[in-house]
Amino acid sequence: MLPLKFIRQNVELVRRGIVSKGTEDERLDKILTLDVQLREKIAQAESLKARRNKASQAIAQLKREGSEAKNEISAMGELSQQVKKLDQEIQDLHTNLHNQLLWLPNLPHPSSPIGSDPSHNRTVSTIQAATLPDFQIQDHLTLYATLGLVDFDAGSRIAGRGFPLYTGRGARLERALINFMLDLHTLERGYTELYPPFLATRKTTEISGQLPKLEEDMYVTAVDDLFLIPTAEVPLTGIHQNEVLLEDELPRKYAAFSACFRREAGSYGKETRGLLRVHQFNKVELVKFVHPEASYDELETLRSDAEEVLRRLELTYRVVDLCTGDLSFAAAKCYDLEVYAPATDQWLEVSSCSNYESFQARRGNIKFRRKDTNKLDYVHTLNGSGVATPRLMVALLETYQQPDGAVALPEALVPYYGEESIVSR
RNA sequence: GGAGAGGUGGCAGAGUGGUUGAAUGCGGCGGUCUCGAAAACCGUUUCCCGUUUACUCGGGACGGGGGUUCGAAUCCCUCCCUCUCCGCCA
Structure with a gap:
């Protein structure tokens, strides 16, 4: 498995490497696309989670003071649903990406002779x-x-x-x-x-x-x-x-x-x-x-x-x-x-x-x-x-x-x- | 295969559903003290991901996965593993 960060930063190097090993590079492009989509979703989900965590702490505070927190709690409902939906999408993307990565071969060492057969x-x-x-x-x-x-x-x-x-x-x-x-x-x-x-x-x-x-x-x-x-x-x-x-x-x-x-x-x-x-x-x-x-x-x-x-x-x-x-x-x-x-x-x-x-x-x-x-x-x-x-x-x-x-x-x-x-x- | 118990930080071991990434002890690291060491005392000590040139900020992880909930180490389901007893067997 090649590290995603490395792939992201060395796209052409990776492409040359896998092609020299006889692997199609379509998979690489697919991986790059999935990676972009995934990080976008992660950013969205994380900012929502940050909000949820803050609100959750506020509710805990109210409860400790003995007051009801009905409004705060009901306001959280929708946020939670959104998080759940995003998490599902992230998981699907992640699984997909991981499966693609498992098919990507290791890169050859520079000292290995180049050749197809x-x-x-x-x-x-x-x-x-x-x-x-x-x-x-x-x-x-x-x-x-x-x-x-x-x-x-x-x-x-x-x-x-x-x-x-x-x-x-x-x-x-x-x-x-x-x-x-x-x-x-x-x-x-x-x-x-x-x-x-x-x-x-x-x-x-x-x-x-x-x-x-x-x-x-x-x-x-x-x-x-x-x-x-x-x-x-x-x-x-x-x-x-x-x-x-x-x-x-x-x-x-x-x-x-x-x-x-x-x-x-x-x-x-x-x-x-x-x-x-x-x-x-x-x-x-x-x-x-x-x-x-x-x-x-x-x-x-x-x-x-x-x-x-x-x-x-x-x-x-x-x-x-x-x-x-x-x-x-x-x-x-x-x-x-x-x-x-x-x-x-x-x-x-x-x-x-x-x-x-x-x-x-x-x-x-x-x-x-x-x-x-x-x-x-x-x-x-x-x-x-x-x-x-x-x-x-x-x-x-x-x-x-x-x-x-x-x-x-x-x-x-x-x-x-x-x-x-x-x-x- | 049947019955039961349990899986929490490097190890040991707590943990009423709400600042618990997690008490406490041991270990590790740094420091004070010392000629030096030990002891004692003080401090510190997980990892992954995203974000940023960077300082940073944010998210996640208590065997794995799923569920309930505004919120799960804590409740429920399921799988895996370990231990004890019974059965079977080389």
């Missing part, structure tokens, strides 16, 4: 960490099957397409990846481990920016209006809603595992096989609440923390600085981490590390008190996947397969998996 993204670095196999290699789909790691048919029978059933060593590998990542972030990188609810209220889901725009992509429970989380970002960002944090407590760093649920509406026909695009997957998520002046430094360390997962697993990956048109609704700047899958020769997104600045903090009313001025201010929020497992597993299998069909695991993962390789039986 992924072709304008900027590759920041490419890390060639592993020796790639030099023999005729199999793709991940074949490897799942020969090693018996995932049963897609059974998953479909249970819940429909896109709900993989991890089996045997596949299930164990999944668990190993999650534990490895959680240990890395919490024991070595100073994140506090959390285990959040996997369902969240509409309000909480609104804070992180998934609602209202992405409602079609979310699973909702019918009777309770609870949303299955598409990422642990949703519950983690909701933790401190309506709170004031101490400046000394910043940054607050949280890491959490969660299952993630995404309807992926509109993406049918793409990547429907395997684990590249599924309705339920696992992810370790990192969320930080930070001091506004530190947020871009924090973005770099967040990215580095997420990268560390890929470094330890000795995978080839690259870091991409997303262009304005490819940024998510709430983000001001975002790095994607893409891991390389050699058999299919694809770069697979396994992490997005974003700075939301005060956008989410405003929606969630998450503040801190500045020690020098003693004033309240919004924190900045950041989050990054650290990282999502399905595509990670794809890259891992394709990168580490052996000529005999087994998969030799990177050293970092061995203690978690319990064996040095995954062998077909």
